[in-house]
Amino acid sequence: xxxxxxxxxxxxxxxxxxxxxxxxxxxxxxxxxxxxxxxxxxxxxxxxxxxxxxxxxxxxxxxxxxxxxxxxxxxxxxxxxxxxxxxxxxxxxxxxxxxxxxxxxxxxxxxxxxxxxxxxxxxxxxxxxxxxxxxxxxxxxxxx
Amino acid sequence: xxxxxxxxxxxxxxxxxxxxxxxxxxxxxxxxxxxxxxxxxxxxxxxxxxxxxxxxxxxxxxxxxxxxxxxxxxxxxxxxxxxxxxxxxxxxxxxxxxxxxxxxxxxxxxxxxxxxxxxxxxxxxxxxxxxxxxxxxxxxxxxx
DNA sequence: ACTTTTGCTTGCATATCGCAAGTGCAAATA
DNA sequence: TATTTGCACTTGCGATATGCAAGCAAAAGT
Numbered sequence: 001x002x003x004x005x006x007x008x009x010x011x012x013x014x015x016x017x018x019x020x021x022x023x024x025x026x027x028x029x030x031x032x033x034x035x036x037x038x039x040x041x042x043x044x045x046x047x048x049x050x051x052x053x054x055x056x057x058x059x060x061x062x063x064x065x066x067x068x069x070x071x072x073x074x075x076x077x078x079x080x081x082x083x084x085x086x087x088x089x090x091x092x093x094x095x096x097x098x099x100x101x102x103x104x105x106x107x108x109x110x111x112x113x114x115x116x117x118x119x120x121x122x123x124x125x126x127x128x129x130x131x132x133x134x135x136x137x138x139x140x141x142x143x144x
Numbered sequence: 145x146x147x148x149x150x151x152x153x154x155x156x157x158x159x160x161x162x163x164x165x166x167x168x169x170x171x172x173x174x175x176x177x178x179x180x181x182x183x184x185x186x187x188x189x190x191x192x193x194x195x196x197x198x199x200x201x202x203x204x205x206x207x208x209x210x211x212x213x214x215x216x217x218x219x220x221x222x223x224x225x226x227x228x229x230x231x232x233x234x235x236x237x238x239x240x241x242x243x244x245x246x247x248x249x250x251x252x253x254x255x256x257x258x259x260x261x262x263x264x265x266x267x268x269x270x271x272x273x274x275x276x277x278x279x280x281x282x283x284x285x286x287x288x
Numbered sequence: 289a290c291t292t293t294t295g296c297t298t299g300c301a302t303a304t305c306g307c308a309a310g311t312g313c314a315a316a317t318a
Numbered sequence: 319t320a321t322t323t324g325c326a327c328t329t330g331c332g333a334t335a336t337g338c339a340a341g342c343a344a345a346a347g348t
Contacts, residue, residue, distance in 0.1 A: 020264065029178075103165060112239075174335095193294065205296085228293095
């Protein structure tokens with residue numbers, strides 16, 4: 001069963017079902033969206049160019065379309081760059097910051113079956129020691 | 145940077161980077177794979193037809209290809225049906241059962257910003273009261 | 289024997305992706 | 319001030335993936 005409706009901007013949004021997993025995948029179910037979130041969680045703020053520099057090599061048109069979708073869904077927001085009008089700053093909205101627990105569980109799952117890179121392992125040890133505390137601290141670090 | 149290698153079946157696997165998120169998305173980064181996992185978490189065992197019956201309406205060719213990928217990655221396994229040779233049973237491998245915390249965090253995130261369907265809300269209350277206990281019990285229920 | 293069920297496969301139109309090149313404006317440089 | 323460079327996208331287009339319908343062989347039911 002497929003529910004089709006229009007949002008405020010008259011853009012068609014297809015909701016496949018009311019299932020939370022399905023709805024979440026309607027937005028994040030692709031190979032790139034969560035990498036954008038990852039970049040923003042680590043860097044707090046990114047320019048368009050910063051995303052392009054990431055190791056996975058996202059294509060510029062795909063990046064543009066994902067940023068629009070994520071902004072429409074209020075997961076990220078666009079800010080003026082403090083010193084340059086040519087640059088744009090992207091940052092996580094609260095809804096985006098709250099994705100951290102999901103990203104953490106992905107890391108923990110991955111760590112059980114594959115090899116976590118050295119740079120991430122240190123952070124992961126903190127998570128394993130005190131997951132709730134880690135999330136609290138990390139979330140707080142976005143308030144400033 | 146893109147690393148390309150071949151697995152035992154000589155099928156090309158593209159790993160975009162060593163990042164855990166990226167690697168996980170290489171397998172699960174689509175709109176269907178996690179729905180298959182969801183179905184198996186709720187139902188424990190599914191036939192090919194069971195997956196097709198799910199509300200989102202996956203196409204049969206897509207389902208077939210996802211099942212192959214998930215099996216190749218040892219997330220699910222195929223079993224003989226106890227009474228019928230025509231039927232095939234799919235179930236989660238341990239690696240698949242261990243995805244539960246990720247699915248739970250998706251549910252919790254969704255619940256904060258959207259409306260969780262009634263049928264799921266009850267389960268979610270249990271999770272909110274005792275997440276660790278819930279995961280333990282749920283995981284145990286797969287051992288029998 | 290035949291009809292139906294089951295788990296797929298195949299063909300094809302359409303949508304999405306990925307790469308390369310291009311555009312317009314702001315900022316740095318000469 | 320004129321020119322070049324940097325930045326955030328957009329556009330075009332071939333390659334790939336998706337979605338739909340139909341087909342198929344083996345097994346099960348009648």
